[in-house]
Amino acid sequence: MNKRLLHWSLWIIGLLGLLLVITMFSLSVGSSKIPFMKIIPLLFDNQETTEKIILLNIRIPRIILGIAIGGALSISGVILQGLFRNPLVEPYTLGISGGAALGVCINIICKLNHLSVATLPISGFIGAMVVVLLTYSLGMKKGILKIQGLLLTGVMISFIATSLVMLLMAMSSSQNLQGIIFWIMGSLDEPDWILISIMLVSSAAGLIIAYFFYTDLNALALGEEEARHLGINVERTKKSLFLIASILTGVSVSVGGVIGFVGLAVPHVVRLFFGSDHRIVLIASYLVGACFLVVCDTLARTVIAPLELPVGVITGIVGGIIFVYALLKSNRNV
């Protein structure tokens, strides 16, 4: 068997194992502690105990959402960093988060959320997609997607959206303000199974579709011209990848709010360890992102329990420290 394939498979199994351990840990800790050993028997028990309800209705949905969003944001980061050949690009650079925040902001101020809470993610998604389409059409020139131009317009649109959000916040009542701020800071507290399923399905689909583009991503690392010389249909690839990354980010932001740093740091750290081949980078980023977000969310709900910290704050602090550490370590090795 191919040595590299074996090496990769072992790593993937290792990361899956890590994710399982983290999941079990996250299931057991919280305001009511459930011992490790009791978790599995509890779930298959026919009795409706309080502990089973806590697991099924509170902890399991959060963990699933953490895995789906952590994975989605990470591969979105991998795709965009590969597409732009720029390690500083992340899913939110192109204004997707700004657009979603603006959508939610308008929703809260217009009190649409009083009709149904489900309108929040919908308006977030609409906001995100409006920004994506705007960036995309401004980046298009004679049928060619200008990557560097796309980046600049994306950053500018992001600024505009963020400023508009601040403007709306400055003019809104304190009650609305709290709703907006909490949404922006991100949270995995989402009881609606329909939304969780949508998130899980799009995240898994994103990973699978991204794999159809692994040669394209590997070739694009050499630059657009070189990729063409290797037989890649660069224009089609750029458009498809941009679309995949946008939808993944849009859905994630709409469901979980603005959870920063995952899409920037995870692909980076994964590349430091696994190199630049997207066959391993994609799946490893997905798994590392999932582990990372579940850990951060567990911290967020336990550190100052019974109060809860916004998970975006934890991802920023924990992720930032790990990131700097990884960079320092890799510099020393070179």
Place this chain on the structure above:
Amino acid sequence: MLEFSNLTCGYDSGFFLKDISFNVKDKDFVGIIGANGSGKTTLLKSVTKLVKIRKGTIFFENKNIQELDFKQISRKIAVVSQRPEVSFKIRVEEFVLLGRIPYIEKWQFIETNQDREIVYRAMEETDTLDLRNRLVDSLSGGERQLVVLARALAQQPRLLLLDEPTNHLDIGHQIKMLDLIKKINRENGLTVIIILHDLNLASEYCDKLILLDKGLMYKTGTPNEVLTYENIEAVYKTPVLVEKNPISSKPYVLLVSKEEIDKRNG
């Protein structure tokens, strides 16, 4: 093998190559020379469809290049670009493996053993097998060019296009690189089109030369026919002496500084 027929192509910004007609035969070693901005790179790019063709056609193995898609082209034509950038960490072996991308099918996840064999052979031919575990960005300029050449050979092309591959190399590495390309050309029957700035290297290695001037074809033919002082002075706007290389008896271009010419003329 490759035929330019009344080709006019160029960029929206205004630069155009006009009325290029030229025929490259199988196993030819063709050099493109000309001053900066004369359209040498544009001519190469037209072959791989990187610039838009406005008029005329390019035929590759009797097929119109416009009718071939990028994948089909990449299995037949490989390109060694000018100063290729590698800004990420990748080992030499993996880098050369990227040359097999044209042969990877949509559903294929891992390279076949045949792919690996071809990659090893390409590294052997370019004398880069010992470098296979090094990182590409840790290589010297000369080594890196060889690795890029290995990747191009891994594409198993029929036609190899090179854009100033000896730029920034010392004379030792220049000769090593060109000797290698020549050997591949002679032994494997690979057709080569190469852009060279150094007229003496072009004279020494190429069977045929294309001299471009401001987007037009100024002269084509053997080095003896193209590298005359009249042609060179007309295109490069600088006085030169053309002698014969005592060993290869190919034309040899000598440059003289303005000060010396002024001294001579009193």
